[in-house]
Amino acid sequence: MADIYIYSDKPDVAAEITGFVKREKKKAILLAESKEAADVLKKLGADAVLLISGDGRRINDYAEAIAGLTKAKGGLLLAVGSTVAGRELGASVAGRLGCAMISDVRAARFEGDVLCAEKMTFGGAVIHAEKMSGFGVISVPAGVFEKADPAECGVEEVPLPADARISLIKTQPVVKQGVDLSKAQKIVSIGLGVNKEEDIQIARDLAEVLGAEIGCSRSIAEDRKWLPDYIGMTGVTVKPQLYFAMGLSGQIQHVFGIRDSKLIVAVDTNDKAPIFRAADYGIVGDLYEVVPMLTEAIKKL
Ligand SMILES: Cc1cc2nc3c(=O)[nH]c(=O)nc-3n(C[C@H](O)[C@H](O)[C@H](O)COP(=O)(O)OP(=O)(O)OC[C@H]3O[C@@H](n4cnc5c(N)ncnc54)[C@H](O)[C@@H]3O)c2cc1C
Known part of the structure; x- marks a missing residue:
C-alpha cells in the first residue's frame, strides 16, 4: 500500500486528510512534532504516527529531514493542512525534493498513483482540475474532507535532525483573542458599512438573539482594528449554517472564505454589491434600520 505522509498542526484537519487517504485505500502516516501531538494524532484513524521530535521547535526546522524521510521510504504524497506551518513545511519539502505542489485543494482522488485534484483560483472564481504524478505535495484547508473513523494506532519515534542553522531561543504562548470562527455554526459579519466602532453593538444584538x-x-480587522479575526481568502475560512453579512460588499477575497456557508443573508444599501451574488437572501437597505428591526422581530419569535 502506498504511503501518504500527513502533517497538520490542527488535529481536525489531520483527521480529515486521514479520512481522504483511508477512503483512497492508501496508508496514512501522521507526522507528530511533539509527544502531546502524537497522543492526539494516534486516535484519528491513521495507520501510524511518526514522532519526529520533542524539542518544541517549528516543524519547518525539520523540512530537510522530512524530505529525506519521505524520499527514502518511497512515499507517494505529503499532504499538509493549509495553515501557516503546514504550507511552510509543504513548500520547503517540495522545494528540497524539486517536486510538484498543489496548494489549497478542494477535492482530490487517486487514479492509481496519480493524484487528481481540484483547487480554486482567481479568488475562488475558477476551479482548476489538475493531475500530479510522482511524489508531490498538497495542502488542504479545513473542512474539505470527511474525517476518518476514529481508531488508535501505534506511535513510532524517529528523531530527525533539525536545521542546525536555526536555534530556538524561547517560546512564549500568545493570548488568543476572540472565538474560533471556523467552527461557528452562525456568524453575523460586519463590513465598512458599519460607521463607528460602537455600532458593532447592532451586530452583537442580532448575534445574541441568533446565538x-x-x-x-x-x-x-486590519484597517480599523475593531475585531481580531477576519473572514476570507487570507483570513479564516468559515462553513456556518447561517452567515449574515451587514454592510459588507462581498469582494471576491471575502466570498472565497464564506462560499461553503449553508445559508447566506446580506444587508447592503447598494443593490449592485457583489455580496448579493453570493447571498441566498438579500435585503437592499440601511443596516442601521434593517438589522435592529430584524433583531426585534426575532426576539418576538
Ligand atoms: C490580496 C488581497 C487579499 C484580501 N483578502 C481579503 C480577505 O480574506 N477577506 C476580506 O474580507 N477582504 C480581503 N481583501 C480586501 C477586499 O478586497 C475588500 O477590500 C474588503 O473585503 C472590503 O471590505 P468591506 O466589505 O468591509 O468594505 P467595502 O467594500 O467598502 O463595503 C462596504 C459595504 O457597505 C455598504 N454600506 C455602506 N453603508 C451601509 C449601510 N448604512 N447599510 C448597509 N450597507 C451599507 C456599501 O454599499 C458597501 O457594499 C483582500 C484584498 C487583497 C488585495
Whole structure:
C-alpha cells in the first residue's frame, strides 16, 4: 500500500486528510512534532504516527529531514493542512525534493498513483482540475474532507535532525483573542458599512438573539482594528449554517472564505454589491434600520 505522509498542526484537519487517504485505500502516516501531538494524532484513524521530535521547535526546522524521510521510504504524497506551518513545511519539502505542489485543494482522488485534484483560483472564481504524478505535495484547508473513523494506532519515534542553522531561543504562548470562527455554526459579519466602532453593538444584538459569533471583513480587522479575526481568502475560512453579512460588499477575497456557508443573508444599501451574488437572501437597505428591526422581530419569535 502506498504511503501518504500527513502533517497538520490542527488535529481536525489531520483527521480529515486521514479520512481522504483511508477512503483512497492508501496508508496514512501522521507526522507528530511533539509527544502531546502524537497522543492526539494516534486516535484519528491513521495507520501510524511518526514522532519526529520533542524539542518544541517549528516543524519547518525539520523540512530537510522530512524530505529525506519521505524520499527514502518511497512515499507517494505529503499532504499538509493549509495553515501557516503546514504550507511552510509543504513548500520547503517540495522545494528540497524539486517536486510538484498543489496548494489549497478542494477535492482530490487517486487514479492509481496519480493524484487528481481540484483547487480554486482567481479568488475562488475558477476551479482548476489538475493531475500530479510522482511524489508531490498538497495542502488542504479545513473542512474539505470527511474525517476518518476514529481508531488508535501505534506511535513510532524517529528523531530527525533539525536545521542546525536555526536555534530556538524561547517560546512564549500568545493570548488568543476572540472565538474560533471556523467552527461557528452562525456568524453575523460586519463590513465598512458599519460607521463607528460602537455600532458593532447592532451586530452583537442580532448575534445574541441568533446565538451567533461576530465576524468581519479584512478592512474592519486590519484597517480599523475593531475585531481580531477576519473572514476570507487570507483570513479564516468559515462553513456556518447561517452567515449574515451587514454592510459588507462581498469582494471576491471575502466570498472565497464564506462560499461553503449553508445559508447566506446580506444587508447592503447598494443593490449592485457583489455580496448579493453570493447571498441566498438579500435585503437592499440601511443596516442601521434593517438589522435592529430584524433583531426585534426575532426576539418576538
Ligand atoms: C490580496 C488581497 C487579499 C484580501 N483578502 C481579503 C480577505 O480574506 N477577506 C476580506 O474580507 N477582504 C480581503 N481583501 C480586501 C477586499 O478586497 C475588500 O477590500 C474588503 O473585503 C472590503 O471590505 P468591506 O466589505 O468591509 O468594505 P467595502 O467594500 O467598502 O463595503 C462596504 C459595504 O457597505 C455598504 N454600506 C455602506 N453603508 C451601509 C449601510 N448604512 N447599510 C448597509 N450597507 C451599507 C456599501 O454599499 C458597501 O457594499 C483582500 C484584498 C487583497 C488585495
